[in-house]
Every structure is written in C-alpha cells, then in structure tokens.
Amino acid sequence: MAERATDQGYLLDNGQAEAGVRFGALAELFDPVTFRHVDGVGIGAGMRCWEVGAGGTSVPLGLAERVGPRGAVVATDIDVSWTRDAAGGVIEVVRHDVAADPPPGGGFDLVHARLVLVHVADRAEALRRMAGALRPGGWLLVEDADPSLQPLLCPDESGPEQRLANRLRAGFRTLMAGRGADLAYGRTLPRALREAGLGGVRADAYFPITSPACAVLEDATVRQIRGRLVTAGLATDEEIDRHLANVAAGRLDLATAPLVSAWGRRE
Template sequence: MNQYVFDNADPRNRTRFDSLAVFDPDSHAALAAAGVGPGWKCWEIGCGDGGIGRWLADRVGPGGSVLATDIDTRWLSGDGPVLTVREHDVVRDEPPATDFDLIHARLVLIHLPQRHAVVDRLVSSLRPGGKLVLEEFDLEHPLTTRSTTHRAAFDAVHLPFLRFLRARGVGLDWARSLAEEFVDRGLRDVDVRTRTVLWRGGADEIRLYRVNVEQAAEHLLADGVSTRQLTDFYALLDNPEFTAWSHPLVSVSGTRPV
C-alpha cells in the first residue's frame, strides 16, 4: 500500500492541481533550461492531472516520447502518439527504462519516506548525459505575512498540519538538501531555482492551503485543533486583506555524467 497522504479519489484534488498550475511557468523554465527539446525521451513521475506531461509532449514533438506515471491516473486523460499514461508506483515498481533523456517530478518525492533510494533509482534510469529535474516545496519556510493576528490564526492550523505531514513521512526540509543530494550522486551542472508567489485571501491559488487542511481535518481535530480554529483559518483564506507567501518551490536540475 502506498503512503501518499492525500486521497486521490477526493474531488477536491481538482483544486490542488489548479492551484499548483500557478507554478507551471517556473517548471517549464526549469525544464527548458535543462534543454528538453525535439526527440527527447522523458519520464514525468507523479504526473497528477498531466499538465506538465502535456507540455513536455508538445516540446519533444512526434519524434520524442513522454511517459507520464502516477499511482492513480484517474485525473489524467490524453494518451496520444507522444504521451503515454501508465499507473506506476515509483517506490515499489521497477523503473520503466534506463535510457531516459529527462526525468522530472514535481512535489512527489517530498511525500515518499523512501525518497533517498528513489533518487538513486532515478539517476540509474537516465542515459549518460541525461537530466534529472526535481521540484519540491520548502515546507519549513515560515509563513511571511505582516499581520500578527493573521499569523496567529494561520499558524494555529498550519503548524499542526505540518506536524501531521512530518508524522506521515513527508520531508518538510527535503527541498533544502536537494541540490546536495544531486551533488552526492555525482550529477553535474547542478542548477537551483526558487520561486515564491504572494497569495491574497480569496484568490484561486490560495485554496491549496484550504484543500490540504480539509483533507487532513480529522487528524488535526484529533491533534487538538478546534473546529473554531479551522473555521477562522478558512475565513482568513477568503479575506482579501490577508496576504501570504506561497511555499517556495525549489527546482533543481543536474546531468548524469557521460
């Protein structure tokens, strides 16, 4: 059984994928900087609703291929001549090939307690000269908001939420060591990019904070968070006077030596 903390069958995942799409331009930029282009053979891991997989398919064109995998592919349609969708657990299942030009995963390994071993396998699944691009949230970055009242209402729920994630094996600080993980495995040309966006209460993207907490609510209540604190947290996310940084997205790329 996989250990992913969020229930993929929950319709609220649509909100999660829509919110994450705000980072697509940053992911596209990191992938473009890695050089992905016509004819490349790519593996998109934990593809979610497949937005990045479709972008890669356009980019590699008819002479290339993109294998988009996830433990649950219900959110992704659009198999075509370039894009292949397949159910695959990156922890449990054998890598589908060992000659990828590019392997990319965004916000997947952070969820996996076995993330170190998974990186080893991903490096071995690249051809010499192939590129690994991993992108993760720095969940330990403190919320940056001006109002102390807003901060108190946010932290009353957000900090227990982070505790819940940590207890389930999520690597809150994994993004911070990612570049060193690449260097330790001999990857070359290691490049790091970080992006944070300012979110305002009521904006579509800030609903990521809401859907995360909603999906963990029963655990938070059991951990002592009150219903009132949850209500205040949701109200804050709808309050246009509330602004907060998103989690910083850390994008790291590296090249397997020839």
C-alpha cells in the first residue's frame, strides 16, 4: 500500500498520522476479499509468503496465522514504520522497493500485493520481479484499484452533497494521475499475469457501498490531501469542511473504486 510512484512521492504519505486510520479502514473493507483468495489457492502450514508493500499489519498477521510456526512471511515496503511492530516469529519486516531491489531470496508459495502497483512508476518491472520470486506451483495474487472503472464516491448522485463528494473525488483522481498512478490499471491485471508467464489466471472485482469503513477511509484520505487539493485549485477549504461534515453526519452512501483481484500460478 505504500510503494512510491515517482520522485514526487506517494500521495498518501505513510508519515502522516491519518495513514494508520486508512490502513485500518482498508483492512476492514478488503481483508475478507484478500483472504478469501489466499485460502482459495490453498495457502497453509509451512508455506513461505511475500507480502509486497504491506503498509499495515493485518495481511502479514493473517498470513502468519495460515503458515504457522513452520512457515515464513516476509513483509516488505519502502516505509516500514507501520509494519515493524509485526516483526518476530515467522514474520520478517524488510525495507524494500519492489521495482528496484532484488526480490527476497528463497522462493515463495505466495506473493501478494494490494493497492500497491497502481502507484508504482515501473509497475511492469515490479510485477516481473514478483512473478520471478515464485516457487514452481506458487501463486501470485495482485489486487489493485481501477478508479476509472467506477470513478464516483457517491454512485447515487442524488443531491448537492453527493455532487460535492464526487467533485472532490475527481480532484483526488487528478492528484493521483499527476503522481504517475494508472487509474485504469486494475482491469489489466489478468492480461499482465498471463504475460508474466503464469497459468490458471482468474480474476474478480469488489467494491463496497455504504460501509462505515468507507466513511472512515474518506475522512482520513481527505484530511491527508486537503492541502494539495486547495493548492491545486481543486477545492476550497470551505468545500472540504462542508464535505467532511457531510461524511461525519452519515448522509452519504459512500463507495470505493473497484478492487480487482487477479491470481495465477507458476507452472
């Protein structure tokens, strides 16, 4: 969740206090999806897993439960400040740039990244390195957003509060694109995994609407980027305050961009 896109840096900086709130909301929204796929490909006792761009601790800890004391989980990120507390036992935490550094050694039964590659400038190289780190029979599971596929924060744009929310979300997409994010990346994952030489490729997509965690995520995200929205002329402080009040009041049916999950196996 935290690999950097360009020299300008990742838009949602892990150094900000809101990052921890975002990681918690993302875990609530998407961990059930992630672990449905992890369990579906048969990750279990004694296996080795590489969690790429871990961000928070929820996925490394969930993987550690599945592989048990005879397994191993390597959790990597450019910024490990939110992950280091999970280190110990079967979990190793390593500072690492997936597009620039050699993969951790040893080979893996599962390599997983969620909401990472969309932000990485050389995402094709990152994917190649991830696929190359698999053991024969190992699985690559990549989950990434596709904001262009479903761009609205409020799909039911029923009034001025919803229109304001969607305009601020459009501003967020503008900032992401300016940092090198590919806003249509999610839909390309099945093809990318096949081109990486993987077999048995499958994919699905999920996006929640009206989860309480969507409101938590939106509040933290807007607070992280409000200065950039204002500086870029994409919103005023008054509009942002009004939107945050609308979110807090629970009057908006908030959604996320679709999370596309794609998985394939090294033959």
